[in-house]
Amino acid sequence: MATVRKLDALDDVIHQKVRLGVMSSLMASGEADFNFLKGALGVSDGNLSTHLTVLEDHGYIIVHKEFVGKKPRTTYTPTLAGRRAFELYVTALESLVRAG
């Protein structure tokens, strides 16, 4: 049942294309700002911010707001919990693809 429990633990938070994309991007880059994520994932502002909020609410990412000159800049970094969830998710995905 170990595999089942592992998969079951992967809640819907990460199993969604945009959020999965955000997490992948952040895992790879360490941190990124809103516009970078928007460009990398090719999604709309509203869509992205909704999903970022979900990730933030679940403690998978940390939001950092600052001003560069007069422009606000929001950067996102994955938390330890977020990293762990992502790794579990990828492991489960791999094992399923391999089994299938």
Next chain:
Amino acid sequence: MISAPDKTDGAKEEGIFLIDIAAAAVRAGRGPNFMLSCHQALCETKTSAILCSGEEKRAESGEPGARMYSNQAKPVFRIVTSAGEAEEHLRVIRQAMERSTRHSTLSGLSGVVVGLLALAGCLLTQNVVKSVATVTEAWKFLFLGVWGAVFLLSLATDILLTKRRAARVGKTAFSPLGKHLTRAAAPGLFAALAFSLFYVRFPELLGTYIYGAWMLCYAVSLLSVGMFSVREVSWLGWAFLLAGALTLLIPQGWWIGPRAMMAVTFGGFHILYGLWMGYKYGW
């Protein structure tokens, strides 16, 4: 045969294939084998179906794979997509990661500038080390001074242009990834420093072979960095590795000497790399 996904459940409609098989397996009290057979059958039949424990959806689905599940599964569960789902999600991950690590902060312009600096270095040292016999104290330090300056200027150029490019794509150059790259590059550069110090002590022993040694050291750095970066960096590393070996093995008095190789590699290779990177990923 395929029921439209529940529109009120926007997050889930993207696909809850894995999760739902797992959840269904748990609720049905079945183990991994059940999940695997679900997954396998879906792959085989290429089915997209929403399945219920009751018989109501069974007629709708009409697929062999689907029937198998509805006979087996007691609880209500649904499978929104089919075989491609896991692969699709792996693709999402790969793409997002590639767009985020690779080519995002490497600047094409810096390759070109570094190449030009190296060519300038070659021109300046043209008369410095002509042969092993003519190495004098003054020339030795002039030689190392020129190349040291070329190296420091190149480093500064690279840092500045990388920062500029990083700012443009919305990242900082000194992110954890940037630290990885620096750490990867360090051993090779340290080895090059060791060769340079050795050259200061025994210039006659090393002579123009220092060029080949530098190329090999730099190749090691590039190949390490290449592991965290675009494949072009690795290509450049391999090119330097081969060129470095070649430079050490060229017999004296050939039509191409070590310094010419320096111009070809640190000059030419960098410029080609920079042009390619700029063209492919941006300046």
